[in-house]
Amino acid sequence: MHKTPLLDQLESGPYPSFVKDLKRLAAKKPQVNDLLGQLERSYKEKITHWKHGGIVGVLGYGSGIIGRYSDLPDEFPGLEHFHTMRINHPSGWFYTTQAIREVCDIWDQYGSGILNMHGATGDLVLLGTTTDNLEPCFQALAHKGWDIGGSGSAMRSPSCCVGPARCEWAMFDTLEACYECTQHFQFDLHRPSFPYKYKLKFSGCPNDCVAAVARADQSHIGVWRDDIKIDQSAVKAYDGGELKPRGGATPYAKLDVKADVVDLCPTGCMSWDGKTLKIDNKNCNHCMHCINMMPQALKPGSERGVTILMGSHAPILEGAQMSWVIVPFMEVEPPFDNIKELTERIIEWWAENGKNRERVGELILRLGMRTFLEAVGLPPVPQSVIRPRANPFFYWKQEDFDAEAAGKKYYTTK
C-alpha cells in the first residue's frame, strides 16, 4: 500500500470519507491503491497527474467514455488507463436493488469498482477502467438494459426530478418528459455534433429540485397560470399553531403568517389581516415560498404547464450564468412533441451559429435575445426581460416599420 499521510487526515473528521472507501476497495483492486498513491502525490505537489480526453470510446458512439491517463504510469501502473464511463440514469433515479447490483457486478468485473451516484448531469459515473475493457463492459451493461450517457459536444443525458411519482407539486409528468426526450435525442446523445454540451432538465415545480435554472442549457419548470388555491380555514389553523409549517419539516412549532409568509413574499403580492389571506395573483412570480410554508392551506392552480428557460451553465473557470425565460407558459402532455420541436429549432440555430465550446446561453448573449427569438420563431414576451435596458441605441428593422404601419405595436414572428 502507498503511504498517504495527507489523505489519512481526511479520515479523521466526523463525516464519511471517500479515502476510507477507497482504502477498503484497494485491498482487492490494485489500481485503487495506485489511485490513492497518485492523489497523495497531487496533494503534496499541488498539481494534477491526470491526462484527459483522447480517442477512446466504444464502437459507433462518440459519447459516454471519458479518456483518463496518468502522467506517471511507471510509478502508478494501475492508472496507465483509468477511463470513466457515464451510464444513462433512469428518469428520477428510480432503481431496483437488483439493477444496482447488476451494475456493480459488471463494474467489479471490468473496472475499478469505484461508482459515483451521480455525476452533475445525472449519469451513473463508473470511474477507472482500461481501454481493452471498455467494449466488453459496454456490451455487458447493454445486455442488462443499460446504455451509455452523453459526454463531449453532444446532447447530455436529460434529467428530471422525481415528479408525480413522489411529489404532490409536480405540474407535469417530468419522468415521462425526460424519458421521451432521452429517446427522441438518442442520435445526438451518442454522436457529438454540437458546438458544445447541451443539457435538458425537467423540474416539476418552481422548487426546481434538479436545479435546472442554474445548470441546464434548456430548463423546463412546471408552473401554473391561474390563481393559487386558498383554504382560509387552514391558513387560520397555521396561524393558530394547529398545523405545523412546512408539513412539520421544521424545528418551529408555530407559523407567523405575516412574518414568515406575507413579509417574505418576493413580489409583495400577499396580505393577511388576521382573518383572510389575499393574493394578487397577477403579481405572483410563482416562487412557491408560501405554498411550501403552508402546504395544507395553499395549492397551485389547475391550469398547469411548463416555463421554458434557456442558457444557464456553471463553468469552473468563468462566471456562471442563470437561465433566461423564453416561454413563460406552455401546455405539455405526452409525447411532448412541442418541447421536442422547439428544442430541435434551438439546436439547429445554435449548431449553425455557435463557435467551438460556446454554450447556447453564451451565443444568445453574443448575438442577442432578439436574434435568437426570431430565429427559433418565438414571440418576444415581457417575462424575457431580465434587466432594464442600458444601451440607449436600438436598431430598427424594416419589419418594425411595417408592423407599425399595419397598426401593430411591435413586430412579432407570429
Next chain:
Amino acid sequence: MALAKAELVEYLYKMVEAAQGKKQLKAMDLQKAVLKEHPDQDKNMIKMAIKELIDSGRCVYTYFGGSFIEIPHVEGAAKH
C-alpha cells in the same frame, strides 16, 4: 447537385483525411462544407453518412476540449 449516399461518405472521408494533422473537424464543420458545395444536400443524409463512417471504423470521434471526427490514430495520451 446533391450527392448520393456512397459518394457523400467518400466526400466526407476525403475531407477528414485531408485535414488530419492540420485541423480538427467537428460534425458541423463537415456539414457546413458539404452544404457550401452542394446546397441541396439533405442534412439528415449528412448525419447518416457521418454515422456510416464511424460505424465502419474508418473514422472515430475524439475529444480534445471538444468532440471531433478524425482518422483513427495511435492515442497520444496513452503513450508513456
